[in-house]
Amino acid sequence: MEKHFLPQKYPDLAGSQPVERAVDKNIRENKKLPKEERERGPENKQDRVDAYMKRIEKIVDNDRGFELLKQKILNRFTLNIENPETLERIANGLYESEKRIAIERGQQAEVQKLGSTQEIIEKYKPLVREKAEIQKKTLSAWLDELKQNDSQHPMWFRYFVMRSLEKMGMLNDEGIDYSKRGKNTVAPFPELNHEALGWVYKKLDEGIDEKEFQPQENQTEEEKVKLQEKRQTIEKLINVKDFAKLYAFATIETTGRLNRETIEGEWKKYDQGGDYRILENDLKDKGTGWCTATGSAKQHLEGGDFYIYYSKGSNGTYSEPRVAIRMEGDSLGEVRGVNHRQELEPQLVDIAQEKYHTLPGGETYDKKAQDMKLVTKLTKKQEKGEQFTKEDLIFLYEIENTIEGFGYDKDPRIEHLRKQRNAKEDAPIVFECEPSQIATKKEEINENTKAYIGELFEGIFQKNIEHIYTSFPEGKLEKYQIEIGGKTKEQLEQDMKEQDIYVYDGAKALMNSSDFVTSKNAENADLIKLTVKDLGFSNGATTDEIYQKAQDFGLELCPAEVGPQLRLQSKIKEWTLIAMEQILRDGDPSVFRLDSDGGRLKLDYYDARPDERWYDSRRFVFRLRKFET
Template sequence: MDSAVENPKFLKEKYPSLHASREAVSASRRAKVSTGESIPQNPEDRIGNLLGRYEHFVFDPEKRRRLREMVMNEYVRENKEKMAKGAAVVEERAARQLGINVHYGDEALEMRGDIAVEDLEKSLDQWINYFSDPNEPYAPWFRYYAFRSILSLGRWDKDEGKFPKRSPGTNFLFPDIDRSALGYVQDMISAAYDNRALENIQKAQRRMNVPENDVLTQREAREFARMSFADQYAEGIKQKGEITSEMKEETKGMWIAYRQGSDPTELWKSLQNKGTSWCTAGFGTAKAQLEGGDFYVYYTPDKYGNPTIPRIAIRMQKGEIFEARGVADKDQNLEANMVTIAEEKIDQLPGAEKYRKASADMKRLTGLEEKVNKGQELSIEDLRFIYEVDSKIQGFGYEDDPRIAELRLRPDRDPIGDAKIIYNNQIAWGPSDVINERTKAYIGSLFPGIFEFLPESIEIYTSFPEGKIGREILTIGGKTKDQLQNELKRQGINVSDYAESMMRNREFEVEKNPRKLALVRLTISTLGFERGATTDEIYAKAQSLGLELCPAEVGPSLRLKYKDQPLYEWLFIGMKQVADSGGGPDVFILDHDGDGLWLDDYWASPDSRWRSGSAFVFSLRK
């Protein structure tokens, strides 16, 4: 696939005028400035410069945020009014069919537009985050091609077997990410332009005993490359196959280890047409992942009794577990009957400690699911777990295990009634309710001074359970900048280049003497911004409630303390922006991915817009 990476011929054929686009010309001019060489006239060289520029934007956090704003403004926010009116027409028509007369006024339309923008931004963010992850094994040309293409597509229509086209103002969400299908598309296009990629696929197919007449030819690969991305992606989805419900009931099976640096053919072959959403089903991806470390797959029997059905994948990188995935859903959560099997294997491998809570949580979730299905009552401890009162439930997929919501939303469950059980009915239901020494929880709107008025022993929610607000004490001060940086390094915490440059900035100050600081953690929605808000709006609302911006050293100090952060969580520090080495107005962000814990930076200009689910930490006013 290397030549396909270096040679942008495919993009030239797909987009004949791409080399003459404003972006390509600008990229070539920038290349001239940095290298001193003349601007290339060859179309493919110009596209190559564009890909280099694109890669620079995608993998640079600050520039990626600017790119995100440009994309959101052009493809989402600009069409807010059209989306609102379109949604209103549909909903008014549906209401009339029920004999209800509904009309949307200006305020209702504005709110409907905000909802549409929020939904679409969240839908598009999944692609931006996915393709900006350097650990995902896609070539720059493919990242560019796929991302450009999905901007004009809606979600997969299972009945029609295709992706609907988007038009300006449509409320269609963007397509879901299917990692397996993306790997298939990249492989096929690579085979059309790279003989080595084609030979690798042909070799693997022959080892699978594919009839010679059905072995991929370059002509077939070229025909595939000429198809629209919508058709290519649809074909990739159809190629996945399906794991039947009968197959999913089987638990007896075997682990197979694919060693680092080994031929990826066997691993790739074992995942073809098996219904997984693993990107490893792409040959190029399998090759790249085996170059990074060992790969373990647990297979259960197919209908002939042969262990060929992949159920669990554990990928190693840098000598430790990088990720563990299942086949329960598109987010690759583990099936309930696979959790114990995965746990036993994980415990044998380096890096197991960061997955132990996920394993324990999944086993407990499975037990509670069985308990509920049998009609048994849940204990107070069971309810505290399901509603994540004490800690977040961790799983193995990219998103929350869907069983959490299923258990909470069962017809026989009443969240408010469950809250009364959990807190022994000692709940204040708003600022006008009686609050005394017996009160265990407050559920209601926030008011100025609430965090000083309510003692730390009282749990605070704006709504139960999703509106929970966290409080904790953090010690800051007493360490120099160098000592903080050395401690982060000693504890194996990843620090991005920009976050490091923020700590070197003279605006980043540390206090000479240690002191305790009360922190409050909340999401944008709990502040009352259900449709998101700007940085300035968030800061102003927090300050109106009696909170203030954190000292900058809260970023590294809280990072050192917050060791049990759930995988894929982001936590922003509400602080005065500090310039990074690129001059960007940044705040610190604490996150946790397959590489471990991170202290990172995030662009936070006064008018930067944040989603309602974004979580911030502020300090309590002294």
């Protein structure tokens, strides 16, 4: 592992308990190796921290390990609004802030005078929850980068970034530093800018590039002085390893200066193994937001060819980078644009699609292209005041499929469109019914009810209601009817192989267990997918609690074969667990888990001990209970 500054930056790190555990694990694993393959154990602080970095790397590379780590960090770094004292403190703070601003503006009469603490909490609770969710969303972007690591940064740098983020609040008015984050800070985490992040890494890893600060003949004396002052500032920040100030500085340095007046352009190819400095130089000072511009070009060209679409600049040359296509060996790795969080500009989707269709694996990006075209179509319809059809609304509200894009986040146009809609008025259009046929309470359900939107209750799934939502549009309970039985374990394995479904060793172990039994006769199984929160557990719940509550609602556990059968018969991509009688794997009670990586569907396992606690966002698939008629 390359040498780094973590032991010096964090003097207590090498002797901390997490590092101690990593070192112990390293020693134990080393002893299992043949003598000739054994390495000397960690002997100094640098070695000990390196052992810890390797341990984190293994955790991050493992899907389950990363998920646990991510939730742990989210819980530690973000607002804990489930704590009554925290909720009260933040609600009071928001109230006092609103009151102070109103007084400063001479609007005292507009401030509602709330009496009791409980009244203040009730009024501001939704706002506090909203701010907590925004914190989780902005921090998740950084954590997902820790996992994906498209920039190919070493673990020591990713660790340094995460430790720094814990203390970073809002960017100050001058834009040169961040305020300190405390346990009651309601501000979101800084926005992730891959180009700025790459700039920081390059400066910490390589130091000052003297060529960058060479005075030019056409510069005035004042400009030369400012250039050297800038150099001294950067050098000082590098020496003290101040990520917050370096990142703030980098955000300014990588501010976009792209000319987007035209889409006329041409593609330029950078060959694998070529001079990465040419690629870096072509992107310099363009503000694309791509990590390739500031430190990752070398790794990217080591991994494969790189294509960039340049549009015409003000000088008439093709100099404005607008679309990037990165190859991983012989397969397409990613397609990025220069809009928010590297989304493609709508007018360039066709150009990108035409190009990636000429490359291996390009067809896997067609859904993204189609979805972005549909978002553009709806944006134009909204601007013209045209009516949205049922199909338009199903797409916009992601009722049947998730809207995909080319960037790291959702295209902001989606949220903008939704904010202009009235979900209550749109619901009857989606359900093709009258407003009176939509019930929101148990008492409102009758023989004409076509949809129910509200809290679940015992017997809800036996009411023969076509559409069930806990909230509209995001709370849809997905139903699946699949066929189970009639196939052996070997046939299921062969079917998944033919469909190119990746089956993890853990899932294979469950299928090889004597407790995994398939029915001889084929039959239909009606399934439903819902979250822990849908079941009424807003603060999460244990496996046993989830199973019991589902049974109270008229659901039952799935036969184990539902795992591979549902994987074969559905396109579920998001992390989804099969609610089933656990099967022991290496002594741990486990269940099947459905997942995906890019366009490839996967079948995995997950530990599900009876007392295992699940977050409210976890999705489980249950079987609808069959009743004798």
